[in-house]
Amino acid sequence: MTDTVMPRVLIADDQQDVLVALQLLLKGEGISTELATSPGAVLEKVASSSQRGQDYDVLLMDMNYARDTTSGREGLDLLSSIKALDQALPVVAMTAWASIDLAVEAMQRGLGDFVQKPWNNARLIHVLREQLAVGKRKRATRNEMIEARAIQQRLIPRESLQLKNFDFACLWQPAREVSGDYCDVTPLNDRYVSICIGDVSGKGLPAALLMSNLQAVVKANEAAGMSPQQLVTQVNHIISQNVAANKFITFFYGIVDTVEHRFTFTNAGHNAPLLLRKSGGVEFLREGGTILGVLPDQEFTQTTVALEVGDRLLLYTDGISEAVNAAGEEFGDQQLALIGQSYSDFRPTDLLREIHQAVTAFHQQEEQDDRTMIVMQVLPTGC
Template structure:
């Protein structure tokens, strides 16, 4: 006696031969598999748009005078656009390597030769239906993890950056399709003094989001008015080295801006060096610091100091900006970012931030491969 599949298994069969459909209906009914039949590509699309199936079993030809497979190839593309997770098995009475390769490229999981062996056909259907359900469950789990990680990330990012007298700050965060690890924060210590940081956590999903949370908590704990950037990097690194998983790390830049004294002190833990664009168009980089956070427990961090004056602009960014690719797989790069910043250096912080973001978005046609963060500090 055959072991029947679960009665809620539903298969859509697309073929224009009535005798074949009748034979399949009798076979699958005896195996406990629900079947619905259609006789044209248009009917198949209508059925898939109306309800969800566990599998599509389809022919490649629907016009009596052709064996090119063109109709089936076109149908495969349309099916993928509706449900890319749907298992597809192709029935065919003939074989071609080129057609087989093309159908596999378009999502076909297996082939059934006409006439078929009943036991082999049922075994293939069961196997693909169960595998397809497993893939869909994993995809749903991934989707839930993505949503939770994105929720955590959005909660960690400040809705508005702290502002102090003598400067203006604007930020831009462009999320990618997957959850990245960009993080930034601003902490006011008084009317003329503040701490400003930007970081990029290696990794995706929930682990990256939780690591961001740990980083933010550590920075907030150690970022006091008296704390020097190099010392803060040292303390945060010691905390993270005991908690971070192997293979993960964080690039991090922390600075203290004092507009009353006209100084910017900083320490750079393996992050892209921010750009200090002077009013005269000269550009200085801010690289002084040490290794990325979370790798070397005994890492030593250096501290840099620069004078800042009215008209200066400081550009902080993550690799999602400079490593963004266009359709030709060309990186946006630091040179383009620098040129745009210099050309628009007299703009206000919000205007310069918007101009830089627009330049990157235009270059990539809006398709960001990673989270992209920009922070612009304008000294008034």
């Protein structure tokens, strides 16, 4: 015999008789309930349940509490706070003072449905059953996305690593559960190390799936011992045959010769990495060709630059350089270069942290784009 888990509904109202009536009604429907009499109590219960991994299935809440009895503003504020805590929690609002404006704003803030007071029992139970089903689907999707993120994280290199006399640090921070950004640092043999970064157009699961496809194609062609030019040409040919018409990828791929201190690269329409010279100069690595996924027979070129001890290479996606402040100004690659030059004695892990903190302080709002960076530094022999 299989045990059936009772749905859990949190009921929020400042009138005790309403709470008792709703609790009795839902108990008769096989629904477990908990009660709250204020917005603060609601937030505390939702946060506590979430921390224990015992999320509520639905929140049934009044729109008015101590502040006033008719405007619904307290309920709107509570709704926004609830969605910040648990985006997947379905919310049903109850009020005797509903208006079209209130309903529209509540829906915009994530409300699932409205029930008018005094309520009709059959109507209320029908709405709750619908929202229980909605919540179940949302949580299943959320769990799948959490698993997808964990898989993606395993495709990304460790935050820091040292290969021979080269030091690397990586940042991969999705704006959502999963990312369309890709980066990798791979020892090809005892002498050569590949380094790459890419950005798939779009966001969410479609971009993440295309990112995984890119990673698989790159790995398969790396095993064939191709040069950057050959690899990018082959990757573009394959991606162009499989990608949707409105999708594309910016991509940068290079190979470090750890013996001769040379770096050979091909840039396929990606943000130009910054080569910060120990002497203080800055070089933008732009050469290569256009974006991937548009022209299957596109020709690419490769360029080789010499590396000196103390030189650092900054690779990044547009979530770094195109972060926008309140005035609509972009962070920009020049600001990125300035930070790199200002902290010339910082190792890659420390420099990456400084850059990320600077971008976050500049942006000062919820992230809208994925942020990915790789910092490489040439170390003296024996370090």
